Structure formats: C-alpha cells, structure tokens
Amino acid sequence: MSSSPSPKKASKLKTEDQLGPVSEHYExxxxxxxxxxxxxxxxxxxxxxxxxxxxxxxxxxxxxxxxxxxxxxxxxxxxxxxxxxxxxxxxxxxxxxxxxxxxxxxxxxxxxxxxxxxxxxxxxxxxxxxxxxxxxxxxxxxxxxxxxxxxxxxxxxxxxxxxxxxxxxxxxxxxxxxxxxxxxxxxxxxxxxxxxxxxxxxxxxxxxxxxxxxxxxxxxxxxxxxxxxxxxxxxxxxxxxxxxxxxxxxxxxxxxxxxxxxxxxxxxxxxxxxxxxxxxxxxxxxxxxxxxxxxxxxxxxxxxxxxxxxxLGVAGTIGILAVNAIGYYIFRDANGEKNDFRNGSNPKKLKYMTTSTGRKLLTSGWWGRSRHPNYLGDWIMAWAWSLPTGFETPIPYFYVLFFAILLVHRQMRDDEACQKKYGKDWDRYCKLVRSRIIPGIY
Known part of the structure; x- marks a missing residue:
C-alpha cells in the first residue's frame, strides 16, 4: 500500500518540479x-x-x-x-x-x-x-x-x-x-x-x-x-x-x-x-x-x-546607404511599436486583439504586416553589409544566407512557443496576420 508524501516533502517535490521540470522534447x-x-x-x-x-x-x-x-x-x-x-x-x-x-x-x-x-x-x-x-x-x-x-x-x-x-x-x-x-x-x-x-x-x-x-x-x-x-x-x-x-x-x-x-x-x-x-x-x-x-x-x-x-563610387555608395536605411527603419520602428505597446503605450493607436489570457497582440502597424517585421529589417541590413564587397565572390554573402536560416528558425520557435501560450487565440491571430516575416511572400 503506497503512502502520500508528507506536506514538507510534497512542497519540496513541487518546488523541484517548478525549478527543473524534465524537458518534453528536443530542439x-x-x-x-x-x-x-x-x-x-x-x-x-x-x-x-x-x-x-x-x-x-x-x-x-x-x-x-x-x-x-x-x-x-x-x-x-x-x-x-x-x-x-x-x-x-x-x-x-x-x-x-x-x-x-x-x-x-x-x-x-x-x-x-x-x-x-x-x-x-x-x-x-x-x-x-x-x-x-x-x-x-x-x-x-x-x-x-x-x-x-x-x-x-x-x-x-x-x-x-x-x-x-x-x-x-x-x-x-x-x-x-x-x-x-x-x-x-x-x-x-x-x-x-x-x-x-x-x-x-x-x-x-x-x-x-x-x-x-x-x-x-x-x-x-x-x-x-x-x-x-x-x-x-x-x-x-x-x-x-x-x-x-x-x-x-x-x-x-x-x-x-x-x-x-x-x-x-x-x-x-x-x-x-x-x-x-x-x-x-x-x-x-x-x-x-x-x-x-x-x-x-x-x-x-x-x-x-x-x-x-x-x-564603389558615389552611385554605389548612395544605393547601399539607402538599402541599409530602409532595413534599419523597419527594424527600429517595428521594435519601437512593440516596446511601446508592452510598456502600456500606444502612440500610433494601433489595433490589437485580446487573448483569453488577457494578453494583447498587435494586428496593425508593422506587426499587422507580418508576425516578425523586425526580422525583415534585420535581414535587409544584412544585404547592405555584404553589398560593399562587390560580386567577385559569394563568400562575403555567407552572412546573408546564414542569417536568413537563423531568422526563419527563430521565427518557427517563436510561433511554436506562442501556439502553446495562446492556443486557439494564436490560430485566430495567424488568420489576421498571415505573413511570418516578409509580407505577402513568407
């Protein structure tokens, strides 16, 4: 016949479960x-x-x-x-x-x-x-x-x-x-x-x-x-x-x-x-x-x-500066929208949906165009960093390829975590914001 653990032991077991639960799956x-x-x-x-x-x-x-x-x-x-x-x-x-x-x-x-x-x-x-x-x-x-x-x-x-x-x-x-x-x-x-x-x-x-x-x-x-x-x-x-x-x-x-x-x-x-x-x-x-x-x-x-x-010359320099500026603007403005909203501010009066947990998810602005618009800005900047090396060899563009793989993998992990956190609310959110990173493409 099994016996229940004492209240003190049960409390310790619960604390251990909270601090170090066994991982359920590999990544x-x-x-x-x-x-x-x-x-x-x-x-x-x-x-x-x-x-x-x-x-x-x-x-x-x-x-x-x-x-x-x-x-x-x-x-x-x-x-x-x-x-x-x-x-x-x-x-x-x-x-x-x-x-x-x-x-x-x-x-x-x-x-x-x-x-x-x-x-x-x-x-x-x-x-x-x-x-x-x-x-x-x-x-x-x-x-x-x-x-x-x-x-x-x-x-x-x-x-x-x-x-x-x-x-x-x-x-x-x-x-x-x-x-x-x-x-x-x-x-x-x-x-x-x-x-x-x-x-x-x-x-x-x-x-x-x-x-x-x-x-x-x-x-x-x-x-x-x-x-x-x-x-x-x-x-x-x-x-x-x-x-x-x-x-x-x-x-x-x-x-x-x-x-x-x-x-x-x-x-x-x-x-x-x-x-x-x-x-x-x-x-x-x-x-x-x-x-x-x-x-x-x-x-x-x-x-x-x-x-x-x-x-590069003047034209090449101006063109690459423009690419970087576009990427940086998207990256910083998207992060700014997110950080303002998380801190209880909404200066752009962006639309949002409320989940069953009470948390709010942005559905307009940059975050209405894709679920990870800051990743898009980051990737555009990656191109601007490689373009100055010219086109004699693709090796300096290794960073662009690697970074794309990294961002897609991170987006998949983010989406998986949000699916667990929000459940059906996340499915509803994905119908409102269909693009993952690049609006209309991915």
Whole structure:
C-alpha cells in the first residue's frame, strides 16, 4: 500500500518540479543536431578564415579545386593558432577588460522579464559605456602608434578564434556543472537528461556569479564589441596596404556594423524580452555563438575588404546607404511599436486583439504586416553589409544566407512557443496576420 508524501516533502517535490521540470522534447535535431552544430561552428569559423584569404583566394569552389591544400592549411594553421601565445593573451585580456568595465563603470540596475516561478532578476546596464570606453582606448592607440599599431587583431585572427572557442567550451562546462546545485532554475528545454544535448542547449536558465549574469553579459559585451574592434583592425590593415587610403566600401561596412552595435548596446534593456534570455539556457550553443561566431564571422566583410579592396563610387555608395536605411527603419520602428505597446503605450493607436489570457497582440502597424517585421529589417541590413564587397565572390554573402536560416528558425520557435501560450487565440491571430516575416511572400 503506497503512502502520500508528507506536506514538507510534497512542497519540496513541487518546488523541484517548478525549478527543473524534465524537458518534453528536443530542439535543433536533438543530440545528433547538438553534436553537428558543436563541430561545424568552430570548423566554419576556421574555414571562413583559411578558405577566404590573400594566400588561397576567396572562392566557394576551393575545397573542390584543391582540397589537399585547403586541408593542409586548416590542419597546420589551427595547430599554429594554439601556439600563438600573444593571441591568447590578447583575447583573455580583452575578456577580462569587459568584465572589469561591467564592474567599475557606472550604470543603472534594471529588472528583467518575470520568471516563470515569479520574481524578476536585476541587471546592470552599462554595455554602451563599455563600448565607448573601448572605442576611446582604440582611438588613443591609433593616434599614438598610428594605424599599424592596431593591426594586431587582424594579424592574430586565427589565434583569437581558437582562444574564443576555448573560452566558449570552458564557460559551457562550468555552467553545466553548477546547474546541478540545489535551487537552480533550469531552462524548460535544457533538462533532457542527455549530457551532450543539455551541455549544448544550456541547462540553467540564468547562470550567475553573484549579481554577474553570465548569459546577458556574453550576449552584449565581449563578442559584439570585439566585432567592431576587428573591423577597425581590418580598416587599419587596408589603410597601410593602400598607402594611407580607405575605400568607400570599408567606410560603409565599418559604419554599418558600428551603428548596429551602438544601437543594440544603447537599447540594452530590450534584450530582456528576447527568447535567448527568457527561454534558452546558457550552454555551448550560446557561448560559442556570442564569443566566436558573432565577432569572427560577422566581421567577414571587413576582413575580405582588408585584402581585397573595392571602390564603389558615389552611385554605389548612395544605393547601399539607402538599402541599409530602409532595413534599419523597419527594424527600429517595428521594435519601437512593440516596446511601446508592452510598456502600456500606444502612440500610433494601433489595433490589437485580446487573448483569453488577457494578453494583447498587435494586428496593425508593422506587426499587422507580418508576425516578425523586425526580422525583415534585420535581414535587409544584412544585404547592405555584404553589398560593399562587390560580386567577385559569394563568400562575403555567407552572412546573408546564414542569417536568413537563423531568422526563419527563430521565427518557427517563436510561433511554436506562442501556439502553446495562446492556443486557439494564436490560430485566430495567424488568420489576421498571415505573413511570418516578409509580407505577402513568407
């Protein structure tokens, strides 16, 4: 005959169920998909460096034309990057600087989104100040030592990639290990019981060391700001190679990227409502994405232009500026509508529907044209970042293709989550707003 647990034990069991419920399904293809991404993200980070270089050229057919040469370059190049002590010192010195900046630079504390167990975490908002400090130091180095004094990031690229991957692995292992401590709030999708998958997807929702939030810190600071510093280093390399001249294409790429990052950091608190923060745990998927993929893949166009300069001319420059302006306007205006509405304001008097839960969903404005109009703006900007590289090779457009896949996958995850949250109300909403990202097309 079975007996019921004592009230104290029952309460503990209920708390454990709330903090760490067993995950009901896999994402990203489960453990095989986790293994695939874990191996291919570092591989592509190296491949885009060694396979698109002044020595080997920048052709997507290179692996087919000369696979032995590319393999030898990858093999010995990666091994050499492990021996590049300067790169490791530079990278971990940079990471330490961003942590120190978080700690000592002034900033206000803001509360994030409500957790599923109730309550809200507090976050220090000073990423924009960290960016300004980084740019000031960079400018000082260039003024004192000249452009040649800031090419060291470009010169140690492969070693920096290797150091960032090592940092990503270390952080993912640490966060997985500490997630088994009592009282940890786990991500709904990160407690499957499969070690590889949970390590990859992230077991704990908000891993912290005191008030230092590891996930939000990595999302906004070391990788994003390093991306811009890498761009500047590439520009310095081009300036020296062209005997004191920067091409209009390099100016555009650096300006677009810098503006995008400054905008993201200035609006730092907007990240608190994103799926990465509210839903996903912090594992290798996010750590390698934040620390390796963002800085070293997103700066692909600037690195290409560093050894393959392109002159656009006035007409080309104006045209690309227009493309970026359109994308940025859609991205920022759509996010502005959403943030205003979430904060109880509706200055445009947009239409909306009320769900059975009492929550409201916008059905006019940008959010009446598609369910994810901000993704559309983001993708248009991706084209503007690649167009300055010209059309000699499609490699610099890798970001456009990758970003399209990323946005579609994120849209599918968003829609799935909303379907669970709103049920039949979501079906009704989808009939009102039929397009997912691109109005009338997708």
């Amino acid at each position: 990203f293809g489960g453990p095989p998909g986790a293994l695939f991404v874990t191996l291919t993200v570092p591989l592509f980070s190296y491949l885009l460096f060694y396979g698109c270089s002044p020595e080997l050229g920048c052709s997507p057919t290179l692996p087919l034309r000369d696979p032995k040469l590319l393999w030898a370059t990858l093999k010995y190049g990666v091994l050499d990057s492990f021996k590049d002590l300067d790169a490791w010192l530079i990278y971990f010195g940079w990471y330490a600087f961003t942590v120190l900046a978080w700690a000592i630079l002034p900033g206000k504390w803001e509360r994030g989104s409500e957790l599923r167990i109730g309550g809200r975490l507090e976050y220090k908002i000073n990423a924009f100040a960290t960016m300004l400090a980084s740019l000031a130091i960079t400018a000082g180095l260039i003024v004192v030592k000249g452009p040649q004094g800031f090419t060291f990031l470009y010169d140690h690229w492969a070693g920096l990639v290797t150091a960032s991957i090592a940092n990503s692995v270390i952080q993912a292992v640490y966060c997985y290990a500490v997630s088994f401590q009592e009282g940890k709030l786990l991500a709904l999708g990160g407690n499957s019981g499969n070690v590889l998958y949970d390590w990859f997807i992230g077991r704990e929702l908000n891993p912290r060391i005191g008030s230092f939030d590891i996930k939000t810190f990595n999302e906004l600071r070391p990788g994003l700001i390093l991306w811009i510093l890498l761009d500047i280093s590439c520009a310095c390399h081009q300036y020296i190679s062209l005997n004191g001249r920067l091409t209009d294409s390099m100016w555009l790429v650096c300006a677009f990227h810098t503006w995008y990052v400054l905008d993201a950091l200035y609006n730092e608190s907007a990240i608190f409502t994103q799926m990465d923060i509210t839903t996903d745990g912090f594992g290798f998927m996010l750590s390698v994405g934040d620390l390796t993929w963002v800085p070293f893949v997103y700066s692909l166009q600037a690195r290409y232009l560093a050894f393959k300069p392109v002159d």
